[in-house]
Amino acid sequence: MTKCAKDLFINHGIRGYFRGMAFPLVAASAINSVYFGIYRVSLEHMMELRQEPNLFYFKESQVEETNSTVRRHSYTETFVAGCIGGFGQLFLTCPVEVVKIKLQTNQPLPTTLSMKGVAAYRGPMDVILHTIKSQGLRGLYQGMGITFFR
Numbered sequence: 001m002t003k004c005a006k007d008l009f010i011n012h013g014i015r016g017y018f019r020g021m022a023f024p025l026v027a028a029s030a031i032n033s034v035y036f037g038i039y040r041v042s043l044e045h046m047m048e049l050r051q052e053p054n055l056f057y058f059k060e061s062q063v064e065e066t067n068s069t070v071r072r073h074s075y076t077e078t079f080v081a082g083c084i085g086g087f088g089q090l091f092l093t094c095p096v097e098v099v100k101i102k103l104q105t106n107q108p109l110p111t112t113l114s115m116k117g118v119a120a121y122r123g124p125m126d127v128i129l130h131t132i133k134s135q136g137l138r139g140l141y142q143g144m145g146i147t148f149f150r
Contacts, residue, residue, distance in 0.1 A: 019103060019104050019106070021100070022124075023096065023099055023100060023103065023124040024096050024097075024099075024100045027092070027096040030092060031089055031092050031093055031096065032089075034085075034088055034089045034092055035085045035086065035088065035089040036085065037085075038084055038085040038088035038089070039081050039082060039084070039085030040081075042080070042081040042084040042085060043073060043077060043078070043081040046077045046080065046081065047073065047077065050077075087148075090144065090147060090148055093147060094140070094141050094142075094143065094144045094147045095128070095140040095141065097143065097147060098127075098131065098139070098140050098141070098142055098143065099124050099127045099128060099131075099140075102121060102127045102131070103121060103123075103124065103127060106120050106121050128140065
């Protein structure tokens with residue numbers, strides 16, 4: 001592992017350790033926005049379906065005040081809303097992860113003009129366009145099953 005870190009630094013400098021990270025950092029706000037938006041809507045919908053509160057499942061720290069009425073979320077409702085939010089975020093997270101991985105493993109291709117070579121991808125949009133062109137939209141969702149369990 002030390003040799004790998006050393007080789008990475010020698011070949012790419014300090015920037016090599018952070019290659020492919022700008023796009024996921026920018027996308028993180030959109031991913032979290034999708035997750036918490038779906039989570040909130042799911043939780044509110046489940047609370048509307050429940051007419052009578054079940055006192056056994058309440059958690060005291062999860063209190064929401066609406067029109068001076070205290071409404072509490074059950075552990076089950078919180079868990080299910082989190083699962084629904086995570087599932088919804090999956091459709092944005094998976095393409096971001098695919099782009100990140102392709103940028104991180106972006107190796108220079110040998111050219112006839114120079115021995116240094118040219119990187120296969122110029123940036124995130126180039127990865128997206130190249131993937132869609134060569135593999136279709138499904139190419140951006142490679143590894144979705146594994147991402148689901150993460």
